[in-house]
Amino acid sequence: MRRDIFQALADPTRRAILTLLALQPLTPNAVAAHFNSSRQAVSKHIKILTECQLLNARQDGREIFYYFNATKMKEADDWLQQFRALWEGRFENLDQILANNKSKKTS
Amino acid sequence: MRRDIFQALADPTRRAILTLLALQPLTPNAVAAHFNSSRQAVSKHIKILTECQLLNARQDGREIFYYFNATKMKEADDWLQQFRALWEGRFENLDQILANNKSKKTS
DNA sequence: AATATATGCAACTAATTGGTTGCGCAAAAT
DNA sequence: ATTTTGCGCAACCAATTAGTTGCATATATT
Numbered sequence: 001m002r003r004d005i006f007q008a009l010a011d012p013t014r015r016a017i018l019t020l021l022a023l024q025p026l027t028p029n030a031v032a033a034h035f036n037s038s039r040q041a042v043s044k045h046i047k048i049l050t051e052c053q054l055l056n057a058r059q060d061g062r063e064i065f066y067y068f069n070a071t072k073m074k075e076a077d078d079w080l081q082q083f084r085a086l087w088e089g090r091f092e093n094l095d096q097i098l099a100n101n102k103s104k105k106t107s
Numbered sequence: 108m109r110r111d112i113f114q115a116l117a118d119p120t121r122r123a124i125l126t127l128l129a130l131q132p133l134t135p136n137a138v139a140a141h142f143n144s145s146r147q148a149v150s151k152h153i154k155i156l157t158e159c160q161l162l163n164a165r166q167d168g169r170e171i172f173y174y175f176n177a178t179k180m181k182e183a184d185d186w187l188q189q190f191r192a193l194w195e196g197r198f199e200n201l202d203q204i205l206a207n208n209k210s211k212k213t214s
Numbered sequence: 215a216a217t218a219t220a221t222g223c224a225a226c227t228a229a230t231t232g233g234t235t236g237c238g239c240a241a242a243a244t
Numbered sequence: 245a246t247t248t249t250g251c252g253c254a255a256c257c258a259a260t261t262a263g264t265t266g267c268a269t270a271t272a273t274t
Contacts, residue, residue: 004117004119006113006116006117006122007117007118009113009116009117010111010114010116010117011114011261011262012111012113013262015113015186018190022189022190022193027220027221028220028221028222029219029220029221037262037263038263038264039220039221040221040222040223040263040264040265041262041263041264043221043222043223044261044262044263045262047222047223061220061270061271061272062219062220062221062270062271062272063219063220063221063271064220064221064222068190068193070190070193070194070196071194073187073190073193073194074194076183076187077184077187077191077194079122080180080183080184080187082126082129083125083129083175083177084184086129086175086177086180087177087178087180087184089177118231118232120232134250134251135250135251135252136249136250136251144232144233145233145234145235146250146251147233147234147235147251147252147253148232148234150251150252150253151233152232154252154253168240168241168242168250169240169242169249169250170241170249170250170251171250171252
């Protein structure tokens with residue numbers, strides 16, 4: 001199933017799962033142990049994250065370890081690229097404002 | 108009203124609105140003209156984006172211009188920071204893999 | 215072989231979402 | 245003064261979501 005990566009990132013629990021799995025691959029049970037949610041609820045989140053390839057699954061016996069896929073996450077970063085110049089520019093403006101403010105005080 | 112910035116970014120129309128308004132401030136009507144959606148639908152999106160401060164409003168007569176707020180968008184970028192090392196590391200690994208591959212060929 | 219464990223999947227539910235239509239109000243144009 | 249324009253807000257609706265409970269299946273453990 002196709003899925004929008006930003007839509008997957010919308011849920012705070014899913015973001016927490018990503019943060020957790022970025023540190024080390026874990027099974028659904030191990031992930032669920034970190035949250036108040038039930039195993040099934042976490043499993044659903046993992047499914048969504050896997051569907052948009054933010055996670056990859058690797059089965060080992062009856063356990064399935066989920067791996068964070070940084071390459072996919074970079075797509076979010078790429079989208080933000082278009083705005084990056086703006087908040088950097090913002091600081092330039094801030095410098096100017098501060099400079100103006102200073103000159104007012106000293107004048 | 109409080110609102111999660113990632114939840115606001117989940118909708119593709121809202122992301123398109125942000126891209127548009129990052130170029131220049133516009134009124135809701137002007138924004139709606141760029142999409143197939145009705146003015147009210149766009150207005151709802153703008154409301155959500157304003158609630159999480161990705162947009163700021165500035166009234167001028169009966170018109171309201173909405174401004175993109177880059178500083179707020181940077182929060183998304185900040186959250187991604189935790190993963191940035193990973194996809195950069197990924198490329199380091201890729202370099203190693205390529206290096207190994209090359210040495211195999213030449214050996 | 216019998217039991218326990220790890221997981222996915224389907225059905226159901228309450229809450230939220232994205233959209234619509236219709237309204238009211240203030241500012242501009244006639 | 246009347247009409248038009250720009251906008252927000254509320255009510256409603258269909259679709260989606262996040263969660264639950266209850267299975268079924270496959271792999272370990274005893």
